[in-house]
Amino acid sequence: MNAPNELxxxxxxxxxxxxxxxxxxxxxxxxxxxxxxxxxxxxxxxHGEGLADAALPDVVVFPHTNAEVAAIVGLCNAARxxxxxxxxxxxxxxxxxxxxxxxxxxxxxxHHILEVNAADLxxxxxxxxxxxxxxxxxxxxxxxxxxxxxxxxxxxxxAATRASxxxxxxxxxxxxxxxxxxxxxxxxxxxxxxxxxxxxxxxxDLTRLFVGAEGTLGIITxxxxxxYGVPAAISxxxxxxxxxxxxxxxxxxxIQHGIPVARIELLDDVQMDACIRYSKLAGFAVKPTLFFxxxxxxxxxxxxxxxxxxxxxxxxxxxxxxxxxxxxxxxLWKARHAAYYAAMAMKPGTQGFATDACVPISRLAxxxxxxxxxxxxxxxxxxxxxxxxxxxxxxxxxxxxxxxGQRAQAEGLAKRVSLRAIAMGGTCTGExxxxxxxxxxxxxxxxxxxxxxxxxxxxxxPNDILNPxxxxxx
Amino acid sequence: xLDPAVHAKLATLLPPSALLTAAEDTKPYECxxxxxxxxxxxxxxLPDTExxxxxxxxxxxxxxxxxxxxxxxxxxxGGALPDRAGIVLSLAKFxxxxxxxxxxxxxxVQPGVRNLAISEAAAAHGLYYAPDPSSQIACTIGGNxxxxxxxxxxxxxxxTVHNVRRVRGVLITGEIVEFGGEALDSAGYDLLxxxxxxxxxxxxxxxxxxxxxxxxxxxxxxxxxxxDIERAGAAVGAIIGAGIIPAGLEMMDQPATRAVExxxxxxxPLDAAAxxxxxxxxxxxxxxxxxxxxRRVLAEAGATEIRISKDEAQRLLFxxxxxxxFPAVGRIxxxxxxxxxTIPRRALPHVLQRIGEMSAEFGLRCANVFxxxxxxxxxxxxxxxxxxxETERTEAxxxxxxxxxxxxxxxxxxxxxxxxxxxxxxxxQFAPGELxxxxxxxxAFDAAGLLNxxxxxxxxxxxxEMGKMHVHHGQLRHPELPRF
Numbered sequence: 001m002n003a004p005n006e007l008x009x010x011x012x013x014x015x016x017x018x019x020x021x022x023x024x025x026x027x028x029x030x031x032x033x034x035x036x037x038x039x040x041x042x043x044x045x046x047h048g049e050g051l052a053d054a055a056l057p058d059v060v061v062f063p064h065t066n067a068e069v070a071a072i073v074g075l076c077n078a079a080r081x082x083x084x085x086x087x088x089x090x091x092x093x094x095x096x097x098x099x100x101x102x103x104x105x106x107x108x109x110x111h112h113i114l115e116v117n118a119a120d121l122x123x124x125x126x127x128x129x130x131x132x133x134x135x136x137x138x139x140x141x142x143x144x145x146x147x148x149x150x151x152x153x154x155x156x157x158x159a160a161t162r163a164s165x166x167x168x169x170x171x172x173x174x175x176x177x178x179x180x181x182x183x184x185x186x187x188x189x190x191x192x193x194x195x196x197x198x199x200x201x202x203x204x205d206l207t208r209l210f211v212g213a214e215g216t217l218g219i220i221t222x223x224x225x226x227x228y229g230v231p232a233a234i235s236x237x238x239x240x241x242x243x244x245x246x247x248x249x250x251x252x253x254x255i256q257h258g259i260p261v262a263r264i265e266l267l268d269d270v271q272m273d274a275c276i277r278y279s280k281l282a283g284f285a286v287k288p289t290l291f292f293x294x295x296x297x298x299x300x301x302x303x304x305x306x307x308x309x310x311x312x313x314x315x316x317x318x319x320x321x322x323x324x325x326x327x328x329x330x331x332l333w334k335a336r337h338a339a340y341y342a343a344m345a346m347k348p349g350t351q352g353f354a355t356d357a358c359v360p361i362s363r364l365a366x367x368x369x370x371x372x373x374x375x376x377x378x379x380x381x382x383x384x385x386x387x388x389x390x391x392x393x394x395x396x397x398x399x400x401x402x403x404x405g406q407r408a409q410a411e412g413l414a415k416r417v418s419l420r421a422i423a424m425g426g427t428c429t430g431e432x433x434x435x436x437x438x439x440x441x442x443x444x445x446x447x448x449x450x451x452x453x454x455x456x457x458x459x460x461x462p463n464d465i466l467n468p469x470x471x472x473x474x
Numbered sequence: 475x476l477d478p479a480v481h482a483k484l485a486t487l488l489p490p491s492a493l494l495t496a497a498e499d500t501k502p503y504e505c506x507x508x509x510x511x512x513x514x515x516x517x518x519x520l521p522d523t524e525x526x527x528x529x530x531x532x533x534x535x536x537x538x539x540x541x542x543x544x545x546x547x548x549x550x551x552g553g554a555l556p557d558r559a560g561i562v563l564s565l566a567k568f569x570x571x572x573x574x575x576x577x578x579x580x581x582x583v584q585p586g587v588r589n590l591a592i593s594e595a596a597a598a599h600g601l602y603y604a605p606d607p608s609s610q611i612a613c614t615i616g617g618n619x620x621x622x623x624x625x626x627x628x629x630x631x632x633x634t635v636h637n638v639r640r641v642r643g644v645l646i647t648g649e650i651v652e653f654g655g656e657a658l659d660s661a662g663y664d665l666l667x668x669x670x671x672x673x674x675x676x677x678x679x680x681x682x683x684x685x686x687x688x689x690x691x692x693x694x695x696x697x698x699x700x701x702d703i704e705r706a707g708a709a710v711g712a713i714i715g716a717g718i719i720p721a722g723l724e725m726m727d728q729p730a731t732r733a734v735e736x737x738x739x740x741x742x743p744l745d746a747a748a749x750x751x752x753x754x755x756x757x758x759x760x761x762x763x764x765x766x767x768x769r770r771v772l773a774e775a776g777a778t779e780i781r782i783s784k785d786e787a788q789r790l791l792f793x794x795x796x797x798x799x800f801p802a803v804g805r806i807x808x809x810x811x812x813x814x815x816t817i818p819r820r821a822l823p824h825v826l827q828r829i830g831e832m833s834a835e836f837g838l839r840c841a842n843v844f845x846x847x848x849x850x851x852x853x854x855x856x857x858x859x860x861x862x863x864e865t866e867r868t869e870a871x872x873x874x875x876x877x878x879x880x881x882x883x884x885x886x887x888x889x890x891x892x893x894x895x896x897x898x899x900x901x902x903q904f905a906p907g908e909l910x911x912x913x914x915x916x917x918a919f920d921a922a923g924l925l926n927x928x929x930x931x932x933x934x935x936x937x938x939e940m941g942k943m944h945v946h947h948g949q950l951r952h953p954e955l956p957r958f
Contacts, residue, residue: 119711119820143719161660173659175667176636189907192793200816200885202892202903203931204915205622205635208667217663227667229717230765256577258688297763358657362577390658425656434661442661448651453916459914472662 019079021103024059026075027103034062034109037124049151050338051353051437057104064109066182066190066221073219073465074188081449082468085215087128087206090149092354092419093435095161099469105219107156113137114222120404122179124224127156132226145226146171146262149431151420152339156220161433162212166336170262170295171228171256173431178211182222186461193231194224209456214433216228217460231295233442234262235305236329237320239312244268244288244372244384250315251290251388255361257311259304262295264389265336270374271343271396278342279335283321290388291336294327309461324421336344339385347381353437355414357421358392367424368393369417371417378413380406388443393428419444439473476516476561480537481861484519484561487529494518502685502825503562506547506554507609511894515542515556517904522567524650525681530563531678532648539670540927545617545675546585548609550812552894553621553673557927563678571595572681579686580639580656585616585679589623592684601686604631607889608797609852615677622671624889626722626796629748629756629847633889635670637685643669643677646920656683667899668915673891674926676919690755692719695792698777701747703842705728709775710846713752714819716771717837718764722753723847724796727826730803730841730854734795737802742795743779750777750846751796753789799843800854807839807856809865811872814896815879816888828878829853836871838864850888851879897932927934 027035034043036061046054053405063069076083082102089096098104110126113134117123117140125134134145149165150156157163159181164173171177180194183206194200194207210218242249251264266288267275275284292308293300307325309320323329335342344352360366368384375395386393395417399410418428418441428441443450455471457464464474484493494500505512508668516539521527534541547554556562568584571592575581576599583592589610593602599826606625607613613623614747619641620630622634631637636671639653654666669676690885700706706725726734726749731742742749752772754764765782783789795802803810817825826842833840853875856869874903875898876886886892886899900909912931918922 117820119715120818121558121714123718125529127623162664164659168658173665175659176632186912191905191907191911202885202887202896203912204902205664205667205671206908208664209915212662212664256579263648289675292814297760299759299763303757303759336792358659359577360578360580360656362575375490385512390659421657427657427659427661429661430657430659438661445655446652448649448663449665449808451652452651452665455918456915459918460911468728473807 008038016080019456020081021057023075023079023081023103027059029172031061034179036060045086045089045106046097048089048091048094048096051094053094053350055099056099056101058101060104060106061405062106062109066184069105069184069219069221070188070190072103072105073184073186074110076465077186077188077463080463082464082465083219084467085160085219087154088130088152089320090175091161091435092432093437095433095435095467095470097436098243100435107221108154110221110417116141118143121227121229122224123227124222125155125224127154127220129155133156140225142230144230145225146228147174147177149233153344155223155225155253158210158225159212160213162431164387164390164392164431166194166265166387167263167293168387168392169264170260174211175208176298177226178207178223180207180224181207181210181220183210183218183220185218186463186466191218202448205274212433214435214471216457216471217466219466233294233298233301234300234329235295236291236293236323236332237305238284238290238323239264239287239290239317239320239330240287242287244317245365245369246316247288247290248368248388250317252361252364253314253315254308255389256308259298259306259307261308261389263291263293264387266337266386266388266393267291267293267336268384270381271339272383273336274342274346275339276347281330281335288405291332336385339383339400342397343383345400347398349400351401352396353400353410353414354432355395355397355417356429356432357426358390359418359424361425363424363426364388364391367420367426370420371395373412374416378409378412380410382413390430391426415441436470443473475915477537480533480539480568480851481517483533484530486519487526487533488519492520493593500562502562502854503544503547503556506549508550508555508893508895510553511525511552513553513556513558513562513883515562516558518562518564520564520567520785523888524644526795527563527678527680528648528650531644531646533546534561534926535646535648538922538924540924541678542656542926543616543620543678545614546588549617549621549891549893551565551887551891553891553897553926553929554659555571555894557696562907565614568616568680572923574599575930577600578656579688581682581686582681582683583615584681588617589613589615596686600689602689603637603684604687605634605637615682615684619670619679619682620672621675621891624845624848624850626724626845629723629845630719631687635667638670638682640665640683641666641669641679642681643679646922646924646948648948651677671891673893673930674838675916675930676925678925683854683896690721692758693753693755693789694759695722695751695753695783696765697781697788698750698772698791699748700748700776701707701746701777701778702776703748703826704752704823705776706865707826709750709777710811711766712771712775713818714847715844716767718767718771720752721755722751725749725842725844725846726796726799729839729845730799732801733806736797737805738794738798740791740795746778751792796843802856803841803856808858808860808874810857811855811868813853813855813872813875814887815876815884816850817849817879817882817884821882821884822846822849825878825882829875832871832874836867838868838871845888848888849884849935853903869957889945892930900932
């Protein structure tokens with residue numbers, strides 16, 4: 001919601017050129033080709049997706065082991081040089097921008113699946129394993145990892161940003177699905193949190209503290225994940241509505257009825273228009289639309305779907321369009337996941353960024369309808385998509401980067417969305433995180449508790465070397 | 475003895491009936507469910523507003539007086555054990571259910587509301603609060619949050635941390651802070667998760683928003699007998715490995731079933747080496763499909779007998795023995811020690827076999843009753859404290875069990891908390907790197923170390939001994955309550 005240059009927060013880290021070049025030289029010596037300083041590699045590691053406010057690291061290093069990560073962090077801590085963890089760069093809030101230069105730690109070469117324990121329904125992976133890689137590896141075991149933020153993000157990045165996605169309504173977010181971590185802390189120590197046991201009442205919940213800390217309290221190198229049995233039956237359906245309100249009310253009603261839907265996605269008319277064109281979805285109208293997916297036994301799925309159809313009909317939804325074959329489902333969800341690119345394709349030459357409001361389900365209709373009206377007043381194009389089953393929705397706000405007025409207007413709209421969600425008892429971020437763009441909103445949302453977050457940050461990272469300038473305003 | 479100036483200050487904040495200092499008044503607060511530790515506090519305060527809580531804490535902070543928060547006092551790890559130099563802050567008067575919202579399926583309650591009272595209040599909407607520690611008729615939600623309480627149904631529905639949206643609390647400085655929020659997620663560091671299970675070391679909880687769960691239309695339980703305890707342990711893994719997450723998955727070994735049968739007459743198969751209870755809930759269609767699958771897996775795993783409850787009365791009868799296991803064991807032995815280790819599920823057969831071997835080595839009987847689905851063991855070591863050397867042997871046996879739990883990748887406490895009881899085990903389980911993070915977290919919230927001092931996280935000096943719960947001749951606090 002704010003450009004990083006507006007956040008004129010003084011860096012607490014050293015930007016001392018001699019210290020930085022000392023670290024770079026040492027990394028070049030120790031890691032050879034695995035410590036890159038070419039402009040192309042640095043540029044590639046200067047930003048995620050979303051607003052392209054790039055900030056270049058001085059060097060990008062590709063560790064292979066926990067011990068290497070620990071050595072790099074130890075080196076940076078001694079020299080007071082920033083170190084920023086990087087997965088595949090799909091974060092949306094500027095999490096990976098090297099605001100004060102320093103070392104980018106690219107974990108993508110730590111991509112081994114360390115163990116899969118089918119009888120325990122869990123697995124342990126290195127941080128650089130991607131979501132799709134993990135699920136491909138699990139094929140044949142009858143298990144899967146459900147969290148699906150759309151992008152093929154790394155598991156480490158998903159844990160660090162507390163990602164969720166389209167089926168959080170059924171399976172929860174990374175918060176519920178990370179059982180334990182290996183983390184390198186600012187002092188270069190390797191710490192293991194949580195474990196194989198399903199529950200522990202011993203000590204503070206370090207696992208959940210590191211999950212969502214965006215690399216500011218430690219660098220996640222291994223993740224123990226919960227897995228699930230592939231459901232016996234899966235079916236997906238599409239339901240189109242005359243009004244946006246009808247679609248949202250149908251969702252609220254379904255949640256209230258406790259239907260265990262695996263996914264409910266809302267696309268407003270503008271987003272549907274974009275997706276029909278971009279993903280060549282034939283047979284659909286430009287109308288507010290819900291995508292559903294049901295998981296369970298054959299009988300359970302049929303029952304869930306029947307109840308859901310009753311509810312949607314009551315709120316003006318059309319008959320379900322079914323996708324029971326895996327390839328049809330895949331096509332449907334690909335179209336949903338391409339929503340961001342579809343939106344961008346609507347206005348070539350524009351940039352876009354995503355908002356991430358999440359409100360209690362009882363306020364969802366209010367929040368979406370007020371936001372829709374707000375968009376109309378700006379004249380901007382901003383399609384709405386959302387994992388509405390958990391109260392979370394996004395706008396993709398499009399603006400012309402050559403027009404500073406339009407950018408300011410877009411940022412103003414995004415800020416109002418955050419504040420509206422907070423005022424309704426919700427949050428400025430359901431899944432994307434704080435990064436650099438939502439530091440101010442965090443303060444509005446949490447007030448006094450931000451001081452505690454600040455104190456924790458100082459306790460864990462006294463020299464402020466870990467992803468400085470992000471997540472918590474110091 | 476409370477500092478007179480502090481006493482005078484507290485007396486301005488509270489009516490005389492809410493400020494107790496005479497020994498006969500403070501005596502009821504000297505211990506919690508872990509009765510081997512007892513201590514009289516300097517004073518007990520019973521505020522009834524959040525403003526009073528904040529003023530009390532600020533007063534104690536200024537005077538550097540320790541504060542121990544207390545709910546119903548059912549902790550099994552000494553979480554509410556008083557500090558001799560400090561005050562006990564009872565939240566017994568915070569009993570209001572502030573709001574029940576069927577639309578968001580949440581309810582806002584004060585910390586002194588009993589766990590079961592939440593479900594009772596939500597019942598009219600077809601909802602309930604899922605975590606169900608066995609002491610749920612007495613224990614309070616504030617204590618549940620502080621201890622991250624579990625229960626029989628947490629396998630499917632999660633622990634307290636999975637069922638709490640928002641906590642409002644007061645720091646030792648008197649500042650009021652909100653953790654989490656009403657929406658599914660909340661921005662920034664997950665302070666809510668830190669407060670859950672923090673055992674009263676970080677903040678005093680004054681309000682909680684919990685998630686409610688729709689009541690399943692149907693619940694059925696399968697009772698399966700095995701003639702070999704390891705085979706029963708393997709069956710637990712087979713059920714989970716088949717992708718089934720039952721609503722409850724509990725196990726009892728033969729010493730346990732024989733003890734409870736005399737007590738509840740549930741017609742358990744007494745010749746079986748172990749009994750599994752597997753619950754399925756949902757719509758009738760879902761339950762039918764899941765039960766068929768459970769029956770198949772149990773049969774394949776070598777169950778010698780499988781019974782499925784035919785109605786609600788029979789379901790409750792199947793459960794009655796499990797719920798009454800502790801009082802039942804208390805009737806057949808002068809003393810018992812209760813352990814609370816948790817292990818990865820797949821280690822169950824190995825751990826059960828080792829416990830059996832150790833039982834022979836130490837010459838002590840051991841009954842196993844536990845949340846098998848979570849791998850949360852509650853081995854009960856049966857002994858007689860009047861026999862010379864038996865207590866020491868029991869302690870050694872217990873310590874070995876906890877070491878075994880850690881060795882296979884588990885933890886020294888699954889759900890009862892560390893309290894004063896397991897400070898020693900913490901040192902075995904955690905390396906200095908982790909312990910120093912814990913101490914950093916504590917310092918961020920309570921730099922002066924005044925909230926519940928001496929609990930939860932050990933100093934290195936304490937890293938010497940493993941703790942256990944010792945019940946002597948039924949001197950269990952609130953012996954009438956079902957537990958575990």
